[in-house]
Amino acid sequence: MGMSGHRNFGRLMRNWRCGVAVVAVLAAAPALAQEAPRSDSAMVNLVRLLTEQGVLTPEKGKELMDQAQAEAAQARAELAQAAPAPNQQAAAELPPPPPGTVRVPYVPETVRTQIKNELRTEVMAQARTEGWAAPDKAAPDWVDNIRIHGDFRFRSASAFYAADNSPDYIDVPEFNETGPIDLTRQLAPRLNTTRDKRNNMQIRARIGLEATIANRFQLGFQLATGDDPGPISTNATLTGGFRKRDLWLQNAYVKGELVPGLTAMLGRFDNPFRTTDLMFDPDLALDGLYGEANFAKLFDQGDDFTVAVRGGAFPIMFEDSDYPSTSSDKRNFRDRYLFSGQLELARKFDNGVEAHLAGAYHNFTYLRGHVSAPCDIYSVENVECSTDALRPLYATKGNTLMFLRRFDTTANPDPNDPRQPQYLGLKFAYRVLDVNGSVSVPISDGVIARLGGNYLYNFGFDRKNICAEGPDGAPLNNVVLSDPVNDPLQGACDVTGPARFVGGNQGYGGYLSIGDPNLFSVNPRRAYKGAWAINLAYKYLESDAVPDSFTDSDFHLGGTNAQGYVIGGAWSPFDGIAIGARWLSANEIVDAPLAIDVLHVDLGVAF
Incomplete structure (x- = not known):
């Protein structure tokens, strides 16, 4: 494999490692609470981090930020209306977290799925465009x-x-x-x-x-x-x-x-x-x-x-x-x-x-x-x-x-x-x-x-010149004999009693x-x-x-x-x-x- 092949392969592995990291972050968001910057929305912090790392484009990051803020607001409203369950009361009685910690009480499944799918789409589009990966192509161009x-x-x-x-x-x-x-x-x-x-x-x-x-x-x-x-x-x-x-x-x-x-x-x-x-x-x-x-x-x-x-x-x-x-x-x-x-x-x-x-x-x-x-x-x-x-x-x-x-x-x-x-x-x-x-x-x-x-x-x-070469060139078939019983060998170009050509x-x-x-x-x-x-x-x-x-x-x-x-x-x-x-x-x-x-x-x- 040449140097260009190594670079392409390394780029592919970096992109896929980044994708795997994002999925892991979404699945275990509380574990990253102490590493994320302080913000009112954990998802906003997460999307900002992915944008800064170049995993997501700024446009995609802003779109996901807006969606995360809306869904977080909806979740808080639903939690405020619902009666606290026993485990929620126990959680409310827990001591406050250390300074600088951000809790992530809810990460919507739809947001996790969307980030994963959009990341895969972007990585694959980049791979096809730059020619360093084509997973849907199992044979060479010819x-x-x-x-x-x-x-x-x-x-x-x-x-x-x-x-x-x-x-x-x-x-x-x-x-x-x-x-x-x-x-x-x-x-x-x-x-x-x-x-x-x-x-x-x-x-x-x-x-x-x-x-x-x-x-x-x-x-x-x-x-x-x-x-x-x-x-x-x-x-x-x-x-x-x-x-x-x-x-x-x-x-x-x-x-x-x-x-x-x-x-x-x-x-x-x-x-x-x-x-x-x-x-x-x-x-x-x-x-x-x-x-x-x-x-x-x-x-x-x-x-x-x-x-x-x-x-x-x-x-x-x-x-x-x-x-x-x-x-x-x-x-x-x-x-x-x-x-x-x-x-x-x-x-x-x-x-x-x-x-x-x-x-x-x-x-x-x-x-x-x-x-x-x-x-x-x-x-x-x-x-x-x-x-x-x-x-x-x-x-x-x-x-x-x-x-x-x-x-x-x-x-x-x-x-x-x-x-x-x-x-x-x-x-x-x-x-x-x-x-x-x-x-x-x-x-x-x-x-x-x-x-x-x-x-x-x-x-x-050329019916008219059918006998131009004489009896030697007479037609042999497609003829009707004038006297097939007494003269079965007559030809269409015979001088007397010729057979009739019918082709x-x-x-x-x-x-x-x-x-x-x-x-x-x-x-x-x-x-x-x-x-x-x-x-x-x-x-x-x-x-x-x-x-x-x-x-x-x-x-x-x-x-x-x-x-x-x-x-x-x-x-x-x-x-x-x-x-x-x-x-x-x-x-x-x-x-x-x-x-x-x-x-x-x-x-x-x-x-």
Whole structure:
């Protein structure tokens, strides 16, 4: 301990010793009778002594003197009116005290308590001000700048498939990961579309930390479970022989409000745009940089009105500089990004009604596939064709697909060799307009009704040029065969008898929730005892309205080309605990039959 620490500690001990002395004086005032100066009021003498010693301020001393004199006068009046008791008579017959002695016949309890409390208050205030004692603070300052939060969810998840579902839906990620696959000699991996999966047990655990730096910046981290590193689900299925669960870095960011109303964020963070699960899954986190300008706040217009502009650049994939790894002739691909911009208008009215309207444009660059240059796969088996790198990341189902390879058949030494090992790519680009809004109306304390909607339109959808790359780049799904019995292999770009392409580029949804807004989301951060909510939704999402990699992973078990409804509810029996259930029913819009109903029963705990 340094010299400053010794001095502070000594000062603290002196103050507390003085406080203890005062209490002792008040409890044994007669014992000090011979040391106190002569006065008509013992309490006045005592207060004067404390003031002279610096224990009490002059103002406090005068206040207590006046009160002591008044209470002493009242006590003398009461004693004069009362008949002398035997012990009082005995006391009256006692010999007079020695000269200079002051008797204290009565010290009111209220005065003793007040002096003790006021002394404690003054000493503690001085300690906090000068920084040499803080009894109500059990940790250093940096602890106050850190907030830790977490949640755990246990889920029973069941999926029910219609009996007439098509068994021919391709598992695109596995196709590309294990490929290239030659469909003339190999079976393509397929999704389960016919066998029900009941009561699969899943957990989701997340723990996050946010620290405030320089009263202006926030540094945040979050860890979350997940069966794979994919972007849209943090559920971990309880299976695999009691194996340990994976834990992923879900968030790592720094955020700062440079001036009131102007915010920037860097790193990996929760989706900051106002949207719905029709566009992005609720668990989706974005990588990159983000900025927001709230003009109403910038110009000090209060919190009741919002005019906000948001934007960001989010890398999806940086292409390998060594591609193709097996060739000395390298090829450059542009990095894939999501560039997003949004304008939001919002207003809070005096009656508690709140309205939001937002329009965003999301440009996913270089996601679409292209047919390669003629590729010689006959001379060497592990050759990489020029567009193999355009395989989609974490595709699910629904988006229109195409083959990426065109083969150099002139290099085939055997004209009867039918080999055609392929990869799958996306047929269209994705430049999505996202318009969404909501109106919230208070019903009672803690209960509101919220009605919202969302409309999506993909400007990258190009139906007119669907056959620009010839039959090799024809769409593989979302087509209707003109003669499925006699010509089951016909394509949408065949010269004669082509199949009809039926994919679409739009989506819309309606959402109605009533109850506590903390339970409107499938990811409630906090729920309070007695809170409840009922949530309803209708969703319609055509095949190529959005990339199927990033939309809701629960509805239709992920992907696009689905329509249906969601109904659910939640209730909180204790603070931080929520019980809920959801029923999600969805059918395909076009293409082969695929109806999937999903039931979730959840128990969530958060702090």
